[in-house]
Amino acid sequence: MNSGKLPSTWKEHLHEVIFEADTPAGKAFDVALLVAIGVSVAVVVVESVPSISGAHGRSLRAAEWVFTILFSLEYVLRLLSVRRPLKYATSFFGVVDLLAVVPTYLSLFVDGAHALMVIRALRLLRIFRVFHATVFSGEMNMLAHAVRASRTKITVFLMTVLTIVLILGATIYAIEGPEHGFESIPTGIYWAVVTITTVGYGDIAPQTVPGRFVAAIAMVLGYSLIIIPTGIFSIELARSASRKMTTQNCPDCVREGHDVDATHCKFCGGRL
Numbered sequence: 001m002n003s004g005k006l007p008s009t010w011k012e013h014l015h016e017v018i019f020e021a022d023t024p025a026g027k028a029f030d031v032a033l034l035v036a037i038g039v040s041v042a043v044v045v046v047e048s049v050p051s052i053s054g055a056h057g058r059s060l061r062a063a064e065w066v067f068t069i070l071f072s073l074e075y076v077l078r079l080l081s082v083r084r085p086l087k088y089a090t091s092f093f094g095v096v097d098l099l100a101v102v103p104t105y106l107s108l109f110v111d112g113a114h115a116l117m118v119i120r121a122l123r124l125l126r127i128f129r130v131f132h133a134t135v136f137s138g139e140m141n142m143l144a145h146a147v148r149a150s151r152t153k154i155t156v157f158l159m160t161v162l163t164i165v166l167i168l169g170a171t172i173y174a175i176e177g178p179e180h181g182f183e184s185i186p187t188g189i190y191w192a193v194v195t196i197t198t199v200g201y202g203d204i205a206p207q208t209v210p211g212r213f214v215a216a217i218a219m220v221l222g223y224s225l226i227i228i229p230t231g232i233f234s235i236e237l238a239r240s241a242s243r244k245m246t247t248q249n250c251p252d253c254v255r256e257g258h259d260v261d262a263t264h265c266k267f268c269g270g271r272l
Contacts, residue, residue, distance in 0.1 A: 014081040015251050018074075033074070037100075037123050040067035044117045064117065068104035071120075075101060083270065087253045096122045146236040153232045161196070161225060168192035168218050172211055180207045196222040 020026040040063075047053050047060040075097050079085040088094045100123060103116040169189030176182040181204045182191070191204050195218040206212050252270030264271055 011081055011083075012251070014077060018078055018081050019251075034124060036067060036070065037120050040064070040071075041118055041121050043067070044120075064104055068101050068117075071097070072101045081251075083252045087268075091253070091255070093123070143237070146233060149236040150232050154229055157228055157232065164221065165189055165192045165196060168196070168214065172206060172214055175208060175211045175214060176206050180211070181205075192218060195219060196225070198222045 016023060017025045017029050021030050043060055043063050047057065047064075053060065078088060078094075078097065082088045089098070096119065100117065100120040103119070106116075166189060169187075169192040170185050171188075172191060173182045173185050173188035176188075182188050187204070194201050195215060198219065206215050250265035250268065250270050253265060253268040255265065255267045
């Protein structure tokens with residue numbers, strides 16, 4: 001919804017409160033939500049301590065269910081407040097919001113599943129929207145735009161790296177063979193990944209001169225590859241820095257990163 005227009009329907013008002021942080025009600029909702037998320041994650045972490053769980057296990061589990069019911073209700077309200085519920089449900093935060101409540105219900109059938117509720121911590125990323133009036137929001141939008149703009153180049157880069165890893169793995173397997181620990185091409189690929197990322201576990205290493213030559217190439221190549229994605233992202237980040245964007249959330253596709261004077265979403269064309 002455009003910041004210059006007041007909500008006219010209950011869905012628009014609900015969207016304004018739940019998804020936006022540029023009104024007192026919206027900010028209060030987000031702050032309360034962040035506090036609830038933080039406390040719920042703390043409850044899950046504390047419950048994993050045997051001494052505390054033994055003394056207060058029943059109370060902690062009851063608290064988990066209270067938070068789960070509240071977050072479930074919030075999730076339903078989010079679906080009701082957007083024009084395209086499926087768009088929200090399949091978005092990043094939509095999936096995270098769903099996964100935040102599923103583990104508790106899953107724990108009724110699978111022991112220990114409730115520990116997965118720590119995924120709720122991802123919802124704390126919304127803290128940047130609460131402080132939209134500060135530099136945090138602008139920096140977040142800038143980073144998000146740079147990631148979107150560079151994803152194609154990064155994907156091509158990763159595909160190239162995977163191809164190189166495959167070639168190195170097959171080459172080292174052909175040179176060293178099972179007698180030196182390289183029992184298969186997948187084993188060679190594992191070695192190539194460990195070597196090209198400069199991790200160097202040392203659990204498997206080439207023994208022959210040609211194998212060590214290939215290893216040296218992989219090590220040097222690994223250092224060379226580090227700067228490529230950094231350069232790609234830095235260029236897009238510099239381009240994004242010259243653009244001013246708002247925290248306005250599209251009611252249709254629930255995406256942010258729009259220009260300050262935008263009246264329609266640049267991703268789906270929906271009215272802001």
